Structures are given as C-alpha cells and as structure tokens.
Amino acid sequence: MRTWPRRRRLMILVALASVVAVLFALALRGGPSGQAESLPSAPASSPPPSPAAPGVEAVHPSAPPPVTHAVPGVRYTFDGGIAGQVQDGSGRLPLRVRKSGGELSTVPHGAGLAVRFPQRCEHYGAESCARAILQSGPAEFLNPGQGAFTYGASVLVTPDETSKGANVIQKGFSVGDSQFKLQVDGAAGHPSCVIVGTAGPAIYVALASLTVADGRWHRVECSRSDALLTVAVDGKLKGRSAIPSSLSIVNADPLCIGGKGTSANNDQFAGAIDDVFVTLPS
Template identity: 30%
Template structure:
C-alpha cells in the first residue's frame, strides 16, 4: 500500500513540474475510484489500462496517438477532424465496454480529467447519447468552453465554464453530480454549479473518449474531440 505521505509527495512534485497525476484514490471525501486511466501507455498501444484495480480497461483506436510528450506530461493525442464531414472515424475513439460500475446510477458521481487543446469543438468523454434509454452523461468543449451534462430519469442538468480553456495549457477539469446538483471545477476552483436532482442514469452503452460511437456525420455528427488528454479518473460514493 502506498503511504499518504508518498502520495502527497508525488502530487507536490507533479505540481512543481507541471505534470498531472490522477487524484489519489478516495481523496474526495467519501468517494472511491471506479476507474483510473493514466494514459501512459507506450507508442502504438491499443489497450488503455485501468490502474484502479477494477479491470475497466479500454480499447484505443489506431487513429489515437499514444505516448505523446507535451509540456511535461505524457498522454494521448486526438488529431483534428473536420466537424460533420463524412466519413466516420471510429478508430479516433477510445472505448471502454459497458459496465454497470461506469453508470452513475443514483450515486454521487464525479469525472475528473486533464486536457490540453487549442481547438474549440468536440465531445471529450461520454456514456450514452442524447436519445439513449436510461440517460447519459458527457463532457464537451464548444467554443473552447467546457460543459458537463447529466441526463437522468428526473431530468437534465448542464453546467458550463465562464471562460475558454483552449489556450494550449494543461487544465484539470472535474464535474460532480450529487443529489443536490451538478458542479464544475477547473484547476481546483468551482466555476459553475446548478441545483437539482437528475435521477438515476444507467445505460447499456460503452464509455467513449474522443467522440460519439453512434453517428454518421450526416444526420448525427460524431463530435470528435481534438487535443491531448493526460489522464481520466471516475469516482463514486
């Protein structure tokens, strides 16, 4: 077991160097890790490893570039694709097979990720889509402004930042859904919050990173993300 002192030391070192590390397991009060994807796999890797111990590994499409070193971090790169222009690019995505563990259900549920982009379009991470039975959640970045959405049995709540973050620097973005509402943090500061309860969210879809899995670039755009990702962590309570 890694000591708390060691975790804090690593986090402090990373902060000094500008290198991102996933939040320590259970660091958020009462939460436990559902999945932790550090995105540190080597060149040409096709499996995204879940280091939480829960075995929620993902498949990396061969258009996703792994082992990208930029501004002190190593992660994945998603190259820019023209919005809504056929054909589809399913290999632009990272997908994690459906698991009930990845569904928010009725739990408090948080997704945290570290991204870097200079673009202003795309869905970063999601499970399900707008018409999916059972609800869905997603992060997207229209006009360089991060939005977070949870749609459940009791309704939809969406929150968005007040400023753009497509400045080419790394940013840590966290969105949490609780019984009292949905909140959005950027770089440790709460930037948006809306009250209300979305209800349960549970669907049979894979978790997708980098865009939609069910799209045709004609009637349904694939909303492919362009930029870098350093890590993603999901927690629940």
C-alpha cells in the first residue's frame, strides 16, 4: 500500500483548517451577503444633552414640537386695569366702561386686579341709582347655538351688597331674543345660570343651593351640555336644570359685565368681579 509522506499530510491538514476557519467566520457575519446577524448587544450610549441656554426650555432633538390649540371664547383678568379698552386674552373682544352716575375701580385680587362695581342702591331701579358696567361691541362669535359651552367668573359679594337683580355676565335678552346670563339675585345671594333660546320666551334657570354673599371670593361656573344646564361653585356642582336639547342661543348683542346696560333697572351688580370667561366648543 502506498502511504502519504508526512509532509504532504501536514500541508493538507493546514489547508483544511484554513477552509473551516473561513466558513466559520462567514457564518458569524450572516453569510457572503455581509448582513449582520441579529445578536444581543449592549445598547449604545447616547451623548449627554447640551445644557440649555438660560431662559430656554431644553427640548430633545427627536421630540415633536409642542402643538397649541386656541380655545374659542374670551377671558378677562383685568390685571392691566380698566382705563381705555380692557382686552381679553385673545385681543378679539375689548370691553369699554359705560356708566350713568356710577364709577368702576380696581381692587387687588391674588397677584392681580379685579373690578369693583358701584355700591348697592337703596331704591332698586331708581333713575338716581349709580350705574356702571363693562360692555363689548357686537359679539356674534360668542353665540353657542345648540352647542355645549361654559361661562363664569370669580365674584366677591358681602351680605349687604345683594339686591333684587345683580348680573355678573350677560349676552342677549330674555324678551324677543335669546341669552345666557350669570347672576347673583335676591337677598340670599344665591348665584344662578340663566339661558333663553331663540324658539320661545321660556327661561331656564339653574339655581345654586348656597350663597356666595359672605365677603369671600368664589368661582362660579355655568355649563350647558346637551339637555342640561348646571351651576358649580368653587368647582362643586350646586344646581341643575333640564333644558331642551334643541335650545339655540344666537344673537347680535354685546357681552356685558356687571349689568345689562346703563338704563334704570339694569340689574346692577354690587361687589367685585374677576376672571370672566366664555368658552365655546372648538
């Protein structure tokens, strides 16, 4: 039998070892195509974010930019005073002082200002009573129609400032028109929300079960949602009234704060008002 020389056998073994090494390397890399094999690996560390400049909010590069949506409606804080025009937050519906023998002033409230209205008249509705309100121009864009909406204000009323009629916010009228209104009527000083639709003279009232005439600030909010009108005081539901779901409020009237006008029987509010708002569905 013919035997291989020792040297030739050694060369063949070295060649076979080289081929096996190449095949093993290709298997680890995923084959000749060069695609990497999916193997667990330690997560790559990201470089620390650069410090933001003073007064600038740091934003991660991959985060989408913040999106803000304007909420239809108006909001008044009165922190800029009441001289000239009183602007709402959007600048769309300025208010002006209208008066007949009465004056408005500002008083501190929190870190800002509130509006102080004339003192209560002893003879409600008399021509001699001091009257002063804040009033806008025509405000058709505040018509809620049949939609859900909210409106309200913060009020400060003492027990001796209540009266037969005291309007906080009003747009429109109850006779031959439509309206929404927030009032603090009667000696007991219970706030109520009032709405009247275009279809008829029916007046719907959600009366709060407690008084706000205690010399402290209270937040009062009215809300219309489908077939329900509610009044909340300091964030708690305090009254409700069923209303037609088809009720629609549409008019060309201005927004009035502190009374419905400057004529006699204007339902003049006595006390202080702040943070007035009307919010419509977007």
